[in-house]
Amino acid sequence: MAEDFGRLLLRLGVGGLMLFHGVHTLLNGLDPVKTMLEAHKLPDVLAYVVYFGEIVGPLLVIVGLFARVGAFLIAVELAALVALGGVAQMIAITPDGGYALEVEALYLAGALAILLLGPGKLAIAKGRYQ
Template sequence: MLNKFNDAFTRFTDHPDFGRLLLRLTFGVLVIFHGIAKVNHGVDWISSILESKGLPGFIAYGVFIGEIIAPLLIIVGWFTRPAALIYAFNILVATLLVGTDKIFSITKVGAWGLENEALFFLGALCIMFLGAGRYRLPFKNN
């Protein structure tokens, strides 16, 4: 009986391309909110952090590539794998700049201090390895 239920459920839910689309939309949209915040409020605070670490402040503008352009490409399914790599790199850099103090911390609700960062980073890697799938906007070189 359980095997029949499992087989029926598997047939009903066996849609890997829809799963890829859902993954792309979820992670793409969620990071775009971060990019919009930077468009609205600027990146001066990121420049300050970079300069305090001895890096040139102008590279803060790269956040627009990682949090606006790459997620848009992921959402529409164009250049999905390289866009996901850029997205993952953006999350990694952000974590190294402002999150290293949370590596060994647990929140009040029992979550790892870098849970969100890890989720975004690993989600980007999943998208990179899975690719866009079949549901994407048409593009000649896809």
């Protein structure tokens, strides 16, 4: 049972905190994402994919319904974010000694852990993709 509570805590932490980014994006728009895409000569319509990684994915993870799919969406979002905006910071250290992409790395690690472990028994649905 402790493992299931651990998985629930992981799901709530990763999904809940990532959802804050999605709500911020909903309230403030996709202009920063579109700017990043334009800088890489990619169509700005791809910016709407952000909603899958910041809203749909976290909601699936939080409730434990297709949690592995939700975790995959979060992981893809973070990988794309690092590829588009953080490549120069991949080996950088901040002035206070932290890793420059530590927040992104923690979200990615958490999403990958959920993807590999599954949601546990304290989830809405059970099944292969849970």
